[in-house]
Amino acid sequence: MTTTRFIRSAGLAAVTATLAFVSAAPAMGGTLRYAEDRAPAIVHPLFTTSMSEARLNELLFLSLFADDRELRASPQLAGSFQLAPDQLSMTVSLRPATWHDGKPVSADDVVFTIEAMKDPRTASTEAGRVAWITGAEAVDPSTVRLTFANPEYAPQDKLYFKILPAHRFDGTTVKRTDAYRTQPTGSGPWSLTSFNDDASITLSRTESSPAAIDEVVMREVADKNYQAKLLIYESLEALVRVLPRDLATLQNDRKVELYPYQTNSWWYLGFNHDRNVSGDEAVRRAVAHMVDVDQLLAPIGTGDVVTGPFVPSSPFYDHDVPRVKPDPDKAAQILTEAGYTFSGRWLTPTGEQLTLKVATASNLETAQDVLINLQSQLQTRGITVEPEFLTAGEWKQRVWHDHDFDLVLSQWSFDRNEDIYEQFHSDGARNFIGYGNPEVDRMLDEARTSTDPQAKKALLRQVHAAIAADQPMVFLWTLDSYAALSTKVKRVVVHPFYFFTWAADWSL
């Protein structure tokens, strides 16, 4: 048979052959067990600060709008909407939906959620997501009218925050410690069944849910290496983030598939600007020259060192900003010029030993390893480091609420918009390090209102350079990031930030 004839005959068989690979209808039932490095401290969309909480929210709650598969705003609790000609208001009709306790989702719930997020006494960590909304009014039980501070071209693109049931709260002043945090009522595909003794959380499919999977179990597994083993041995079906060092192992397992996930993420060492020592510019600059970032990164695996608040693949990354290189002599010069003295250890201008308390997450193997290495590096240079390993609850209280730290070692993850306003604007809800620069504020404000992509790109590249020059943080690295799922899980499409947005379509 000639090649041509062979290909033709293969083509004739194509219809039959193709059918062999048409995916079957989704199976119903089963339990999806996934691992988080650390269990969420609370389940409460008003106070969500971590990705593990955000991922859980995605299973339990709905928003007015959410991303479709092509990442366009698609109605979720909203049924339809109409934008006023002046673009200063919109009317949203809700589709019929029920809370997990059986009560209907109403316009009052939408109004309540927005007002609770905006209530300064609530101090929601998500307040920035509704700052642009000036009013919310229930027109009737299934219609809500929103008004805006400025004309909005596509307000649905911002209505992604989770809606809460008004009937579960006494008013718009919501406390983080309310019982709701452990007994949440949502309207998502799964409801929370139990917090378990082993720090796992069990969710069950609701009666009206479109989800194919019956049960979802989140397991806290701090040890990344152990996570990989659990997946290989089929004690888990999903890992949300795999360390680069584990990729080769997992890709060589025929029953595991890797998915790119959450690549806009970077590690940092943040200085508390409201404290005398860590807020001292000389200390910040000196520490930056004392830290050998490559050496800290090596045990974790391959990654890109970053010079500012964006990852190198970002359109906002200024590639002309140089890395701060390890230079102990330069560090010593900076401290000396600022009045610090060296006598075996560095002493502050008031004669006290230069000591920095560095907080990081407890029960998080990789962060702890980095902190211990950091401690070694700085102590060698004469700065005393006192590591503090905080539980999730302690972290929320001390870092987010009380700002009780000298330095924090942590990671930020951003969705595809890479909006750093909340971290670096002096009004930012996530700016717990207390950084402020009026010029950076101005550029961040301007970038938010720009309608010209090139202008926004240019502005944020300037922001990158300005923040790098200020050194409010030692910017560390970004890692190639993947999720790993068992091949038993079918129809998987992972949302690049929230992960579970389309989990209702998955099956086992």
Place this chain on the structure above:
Amino acid sequence: MTRCPRRKSRTALVASSGPACQSFGTLTYPDIPHVPACQDEPLATTIIGSVFTPVTSSVSRTGPALGWLLCACTGPTPADTPPVEAPPPQVTVSLGWVEEVAHHPERFGELVEADRTGWTALHAHDYGVARANLSTPAHRARADLALATLHDDLAHLSAAATSRLFPAWEDRGGLPDDSSARAIATLAAWCAPQAHDRPAEAWARDIPGDRPGHVLTETLSSTRPLLELTGDGPYAKRMALHRRARSGDTEALEVAAALPLISEQAHGFTRHFYDPCAHASLAEGWWHVALRALEADADPLPDRRALEALGSSLPATLFSPWLSDTGRTEAGPLALFGADAPWPGSGVAALPAGDVEAAREAVRDLDERLDGARRALLADAPPEGAGVLSDLDLVLRWRQEWLVLQARKHLRDDDPTVALALLERAHDPSHPEVGPWNSPSLFVLRAEAEVRSGRTRQALDALRPVEGRLGSVRGVIEIVGDLAVLQGLDRRGDSKESQ
């Protein structure tokens, strides 16, 4: 001594070299069967070791991996055994040049020994170094063809991005009148008319008469191709570079593609526009370079002629997605590269459009078949051939090339979701850079699939590894970046701590 349980791809090959299992610790976790660990021996040294920069398995390059640690040493008991599926069916898969190398390692040795640096570079997808070090024109044409294909992939990506960027920008706030945006949109629509809903002439009509880009309007209204534009302006100078590139002198345009075509002062910043047509001309140029090397006639289809001239011997197929003769008399450029050949072993000629799960299943099926073929080859091949097969992991290399080719086919068939699924499976994430295990086209096609699936920001992640290998990609990165920024203008971004 006990062999490790079934592994796939590189690990399986390394295992075949004989990992010695000995206990050096006990892993005690409540959810995992109790197994002692094992360690691997150095890989067998083969003739390739003297020819190529040593290439070992990803496992050995990334340190002791879990696969080895889980290897049972004293023989697994039922309770200790990880879940094992039924053994894969015995299948017969013909692997063309892979088999030739395995069975006739002397042919491979003779070939690569003559141009060691060049073939090593081709293996590493380093086409510039390859063509500089392959002494035979016909061999050098392999690198030329690879460059032509890569630039063609970049041209498609550029078209996908510009066809979304300019209309959406117009809709969102209007293209800035005091800029060259419309002129650049005109160029973009001119060089990729099939990708743009709005023709170049329509964009050109809206260029203000006092803008430098107005020369494009005048040229297009005279029905002349833009390539004939002459003069001293930036567009005319650029078209001169395009003409040179299309005739095979690509160097100047490759340099220019990394730099803005137009830089102009806007309100408080400098606006930069990159050439959206650079890679289309570079692709055509490299086809001509290949044709010249092969002393082939360019008409009527340069890509077909080049491949026909290439032949089907080992130098023409080594490291390629086509295993032997690809049926190059079939119509269509992708068929020339073997894209219409059925999936090896299964007879599947086409995957259902848009069915991601089916695509993943097809790849799993392919992997099972390739496992069987690899085992058979290792059993039958002489030791030297088996060594080359293992050390260069040629089955895996062919798998990647095949999946990339199939993904390209799905993109050209307007099926980016299946293309993306195939590319995700083709990608070796343990090697983030372009190299033997990840071709630059893999990343570029992935970026195109991401753009066409609405995941423009992720496309930028895909392109980052390419820039280190091909500087001219900077212009495309900026174009895709503009689109990503535009698509996020009305959003209030979310961020969280990763812990």
